[in-house]
Amino acid sequence: MQNLASDVRILLKELWADNTTTTNNNNNNNDELASTHIFHLVAMETGGTWSLCAVELVQEIGRRATLITGEPRESTFLFKQLSIALQRGNAVAFLNTVDSD
Secondary structure, eight states, X not given: OHHHHXXXXXXXXXXXXXXXXXXXXXXXXXXXXXXXXXXXXXXXXXXOOOOHHHHHHHHHHHHHHHHXXXXXXXXXXXXXXXXXXXXXXHHHHHHTTSOOO
């Protein structure tokens, strides 16, 4: 897991370096972002199950949203929104395979 995290940090720094170069160094917050945020890769498969890490991450985001909004169902709402986004993505992917002729 540690290797994945360091690989992601390296990739993000490379992407940010490219971004800052192309935007004439207008964004100097990239290093600060990498030092203050933790990035998790969350992949959702068509009908597959979620990994424990992905479930815990979404639950934590929901918990923090609950602290801000006071709505105890934030985690449930977030899971539903992600599910709908996945279904929409699947529909678009399927429609792009159908011949329009």
